[in-house]
Amino acid sequence: MKFLTGLLISSLSLTILNAQTTMCFKENHKSMTTIESTKLDGGLCASNTSVKDMVKNGWSVDDIKINKSDNGFNYIYIFKKQSINTNSTFVANEQDLEDKIMARIKKEEKIKKEIVQKKKAQASFESGKIKYTKTCQTCHGVNGEEEYGTSRAINNINLEDFKTIMRDYANMSYDRGQASVMFPYTSTVTSEDIENIYEYLKKVNK
Template identity: 50%
Template sequence: MKLLSSIALTSILTATIATAQTTMCFKENHKSMTTIETTALSGGECQNQKSVQDMKKEGWSVADINIDKTKNGANYIYIFKKEETNLSSIDEKALEEKILNRLEERKKEEIATKKKQAYIRKSKSGEKLYNNKCISCHGKNGELKARGVSRPINDLNLQDFTLSIRGYNNGDYDRGMAFVMKPYATLMNDKDIKNVYVYLQSLKEKKTNSTEENK
């Protein structure tokens, strides 16, 4: 079996390979290699209670091990195997693919969580800036035509939203009430612009979700 390249907090995958029972256990951020074999492992047949030594006493052998260094120590993945008779067989490649698929699913979940957290941070920053600088002219949800002349900014996509604000800075837009908006636009960098845009989009999403719930 190939070495697994990453650690994930996933439930036990116990199966049989030919005449051998196989299980995966792991330990995260363990600080000392000298104590890992006597430390209770998570997952599989270990169940946060059994160490490598305990597993060996029960007839398990270490079929594979992967160690990844971390800032706080190292992550360990152990593949244990126990020879048994009269067990149904399973294709080894299929078992390995199942383990790797679970690790990949966990990775995707972590990426999605990080993206959601980043979205929330941008929305919070955008809310503060919008309420301080923009709400008086553009309305609570960006729905107003500022000074009765501009487009509602909550209908713009990110590209148009960015170009509209940048237009005040580079002189592309200097008509009508541009002199009112220009001082605010000058203070906004690309990050500020995106944060405000994300905040306005979050308001639209809340409104849409609320409408769907009331149907």
């Protein structure tokens, strides 16, 4: 297993390079509330020592890395032992560890949400580009800057006005002299199409 092999090599390297630093891990652990009392693998833990045991032996938790797995979470702990000459002490308690774990999980969830939002925005942009190019570009210009006939440029209209104009053209209740030209187009676009077109124009006119 590449994950285990990589951790064992890294763990061994850390222990050799610095006797006061070691790395232990646990794969596919399901309960966050029991991780501190679970025996960890690798490093000086060697499947015999838990986080609580390490702390009792004078080690402090320097960092925690958490990755979600198919069967729970993978935990990587970096332990450091305080120098004999130092006056500072590090007290690791259950609340500290839980706070670090929760912070990691929230950070990962935030990143995932941002990725989803970016993908959604990109899909909206691409859809808006296709719809605008096929439906609107001939009259309104590449970036919505053209004033076709008596109509105004649409590259600087806010979203609410844009929605209202498109709706009223489709209902034949709005006319700046081009209602008959606009109706065939506005009567076929959906509300989602309108928002996508708007987002496309907004981005290309930045």
